[in-house]
Amino acid sequence: MAVTSSATTSGAATSSAPVAAGPLRSFIAGHWVAPGGRETPLLDAATGREVATIADGELDIASMVDFGRTVGHRELAELTFHQRALMLKALAQHLMSIKDTLYPLSYATGATRSDSWIDIDGGIGVLYTYGSKGRRDMPNDTVYLDGPAEKLGKTGTFYGQHLYTSLPGVAVQINAFNFPVWGMLEKLAPAFLAGLPTIVKPATASAFLAEATVRAIVEAKILPPGALQLLTGPARGVLDHLDERDLVAFTGSASTARTLRRDDAVIVRGTRFTAEQDSLNCSILAPDATPGTPEFDLYVKALVTEMTAKAGQKCTAIRRALVPESLREAVIDAAQDRITAKVRVGDPRTNGVTMGALVSTAQRDEVLSRVHQLIADGGELAIGNIDRFAVTGADAEAGAFLPPILISSPASADAPHRVEAFGPVATLIGYSDLDHAAELAARGRGSLVASIITHNPDSARHLTRALAPWHGRILLLDRDDAAESTGHGSPLPHLVHGGPGRAGGGEEMGGIRGVLHHMQRTAIQGSPNLLTAVTDRYVPGAPIRTRQTAHDDIPWEHPFRKPLSRLRIGDAVQAGPRPVTLDDIEAFAHTTGDMFYAHMNQQAAEANPLFGGRVAHGYMLISWAAGLFVDPAPGPVLANTGLEDLRFITPVKPGDEITVILVAAQITPRETDDYGEVRWATTITNQRGETVATYTVLTMVAKQ
Ligand code: NAP
Numbered sequence: 001m002a003v004t005s006s007a008t009t010s011g012a013a014t015s016s017a018p019v020a021a022g023p024l025r026s027f028i029a030g031h032w033v034a035p036g037g038r039e040t041p042l043l044d045a046a047t048g049r050e051v052a053t054i055a056d057g058e059l060d061i062a063s064m065v066d067f068g069r070t071v072g073h074r075e076l077a078e079l080t081f082h083q084r085a086l087m088l089k090a091l092a093q094h095l096m097s098i099k100d101t102l103y104p105l106s107y108a109t110g111a112t113r114s115d116s117w118i119d120i121d122g123g124i125g126v127l128y129t130y131g132s133k134g135r136r137d138m139p140n141d142t143v144y145l146d147g148p149a150e151k152l153g154k155t156g157t158f159y160g161q162h163l164y165t166s167l168p169g170v171a172v173q174i175n176a177f178n179f180p181v182w183g184m185l186e187k188l189a190p191a192f193l194a195g196l197p198t199i200v201k202p203a204t205a206s207a208f209l210a211e212a213t214v215r216a217i218v219e220a221k222i223l224p225p226g227a228l229q230l231l232t233g234p235a236r237g238v239l240d241h242l243d244e245r246d247l248v249a250f251t252g253s254a255s256t257a258r259t260l261r262r263d264d265a266v267i268v269r270g271t272r273f274t275a276e277q278d279s280l281n282c283s284i285l286a287p288d289a290t291p292g293t294p295e296f297d298l299y300v301k302a303l304v305t306e307m308t309a310k311a312g313q314k315c316t317a318i319r320r321a322l323v324p325e326s327l328r329e330a331v332i333d334a335a336q337d338r339i340t341a342k343v344r345v346g347d348p349r350t351n352g353v354t355m356g357a358l359v360s361t362a363q364r365d366e367v368l369s370r371v372h373q374l375i376a377d378g379g380e381l382a383i384g385n386i387d388r389f390a391v392t393g394a395d396a397e398a399g400a401f402l403p404p405i406l407i408s409s410p411a412s413a414d415a416p417h418r419v420e421a422f423g424p425v426a427t428l429i430g431y432s433d434l435d436h437a438a439e440l441a442a443r444g445r446g447s448l449v450a451s452i453i454t455h456n457p458d459s460a461r462h463l464t465r466a467l468a469p470w471h472g473r474i475l476l477l478d479r480d481d482a483a484e485s486t487g488h489g490s491p492l493p494h495l496v497h498g499g500p501g502r503a504g505g506g507e508e509m510g511g512i513r514g515v516l517h518h519m520q521r522t523a524i525q526g527s528p529n530l531l532t533a534v535t536d537r538y539v540p541g542a543p544i545r546t547r548q549t550a551h552d553d554i555p556w557e558h559p560f561r562k563p564l565s566r567l568r569i570g571d572a573v574q575a576g577p578r579p580v581t582l583d584d585i586e587a588f589a590h591t592t593g594d595m596f597y598a599h600m601n602q603q604a605a606e607a608n609p610l611f612g613g614r615v616a617h618g619y620m621l622i623s624w625a626a627g628l629f630v631d632p633a634p635g636p637v638l639a640n641t642g643l644e645d646l647r648f649i650t651p652v653k654p655g656d657e658i659t660v661i662l663v664a665a666q667i668t669p670r671e672t673d674d675y676g677e678v679r680w681a682t683t684i685t686n687q688r689g690e691t692v693a694t695y696t697v698l699t700m701v702a703k704q
Helices: 061-077 081-101 103-108 113-136 182-193 204-220 254-261 294-312 325-342 361-376 434-442 457-470 512-516 528-535 582-592 602-607 618-629
Strands: 004-006 026-028 031-033 039-043 050-055 144-151 159-166 171-174 198-201 228-230 247-251 272-276 282-285 320-324 380-383 390-392 405-409 425-431 447-453 471-477 519-526 572-579 637-648 657-669 675-686 691-702
Touching: 026 061, 026 204, 039 204, 050 204, 061 159, 061 198, 061 228, 081 103, 081 113, 081 182, 081 204, 103 113, 103 204, 113 182, 113 294, 113 512, 144 512, 144 528, 159 528, 171 182, 182 198, 182 204, 182 247, 182 512, 204 228, 247 254, 254 272, 282 294, 282 434, 294 325, 294 425, 294 447, 294 471, 320 325, 320 434, 325 380, 325 405, 325 425, 361 405, 361 425, 425 434, 434 457, 447 457, 457 471, 512 519, 519 528, 572 618, 582 618, 618 637, 618 657, 618 675, 618 691, 637 675, 657 691
Parallel strands: 004 390, 171 198, 171 247, 198 228, 247 272, 282 320, 282 447, 320 425, 405 425, 447 471
Antiparallel strands: 026 031, 026 228, 039 050, 144 159, 159 519, 380 405, 572 657, 637 691, 657 675, 675 691
């Protein structure tokens, strides 16, 4: 391969980041440990200069695992989800304040500034998201309830409830080389929130950046002891120490995943194993997106972005570009024009460079061998002269450079659906109609992401429904969402990252889903009283304390008079009865303007099969219920923030009477405020004891 270099290195960001002398260390049981053994240099991807060394000596993995299971677990178990979430937020703020020290090391992995931003700032962004979601979407508790209690017996003495608890072991997180910071933090955040100590094993090629990040985390002293340990070096025996208490979250190649899946830890000792691995993601240009439409331009832009960002070393990059056969040449021409105009390959520290180096020359050679496989299977090199291309600001022979490469393959080719070239490489394939496009997409045998570029709702619906079973995420891109779209290749902490089949069958992030993957779900069966005690959430039928049920020795007090410090689950108020008249219904209709016939038109209401006569407005009943249960004087209840799960069950007619019972069902103090949320289970009944309506009232209540 002959490449040309230009000597236009600018002064921008040429300094190297400091790395501690000697081989990269591991952080084991609270101590930084330098391994013995043979040292191998880790090279700057663009210059070939040594950045650090890594040693292959044995590390005391047994102690690490034990420290996580004992000290780490004990420390985390003392924290609620909200307290852990606040630590993640503090960690995000700390890493944001020192991130500039990580960028020079990121350049040494071959990443440009914008690649590094995805890795470093993107990883910090995941911490922020979990820091916020952990407090918004989880209780201030150490267990998480999955769904409502299920009534299992006719009379209501036997219920079931799904409950998540923290696993008793450690999460061993084995990461790929391409996102040393994001890849680590997107696994750490949900595991930490779940109360599971992490042992992170970064990929060797970029371990110097992962090590520097862990060093910054440890120095911040925000996470409790044992919550995070670091294992640098090959760590080939790490699974030997794991059993049913533990979890392995792997990201990397399908072949390594296969080896680890077959380990005795997984198949004999029951260690949980999830994998995020190779993926031959596709992007489909729909037939309506012809040249001249905004969608055609969006397609070409996304294709070039995904080929060049991180030099194509992204598990989510577009590997297969599926376009109408008639548009094949138009797409190639437009992609070539964009690459010529926008892409400069070179040292990421050089001004003007938009695409850096691959992580190592070994990785570059691996990608080239895959390119040759794609060509051998009928592909033509449509874009990218792999024998001669310009490299800016670097010695082209010393660095691991490649140009963007687009291979045009026939629809009959097999290799594009089988061979992953983990670099700036995509294959273009023509399809005949939408079903053919969907069939080609499915030949990837399960992928992380597909994008469909169309402004046609029918095409979007047809393709999405056909592709969804084969994908973890689908992006629908058109002129309407383009400005805000986060793009084909960006996994988001709110959304699931992972895919079926070849992509590994794993699932990471996805908001709280990702936390729950690190916990054990257990179905708990029992009486309402015992389930309420176990879950800290009121189960219908558990004892309540109303004025009517109070004993003389414990006098009843209206629960709205009680701050969080004194309020208990089961504190309740029963109020009523209040009779309902036709005049009340008419007055409510005239006040609100809601003159719906079921309330106001005798004849029409009688003909209604559900009512058989005029009925009260449901909204009148819940307003009246509030009038019955509220204690009006100023007190600890600060606000009513909403209602949830409102159901109108039995209609109320003139002459009926309503009674309401309001029970404190769940109490969630906030860590950072003087108040918290109280959820009240509310039931309205009529004079026959029939349930009229059920709902949950949400309030904010002061702690003192
Ligand atoms: P890899 O060679 O499979 O290595 C992945 C990780 O596994 C590295 O940390 C590696 O350590 C470690 N490892 C390898 N063999 C091991 C063993 N026997 N026991 C314990 N650890 C072992 O993959 P890679 O080259 O780093 O990454 C590129 C691949 O990752 C591509 O195929 C890409 O598609 C995939 N990827 C997938 C995702 C995703 O989310 N789905 C994300 C990024 C990358 P050493 O580095 O020390 O060998």
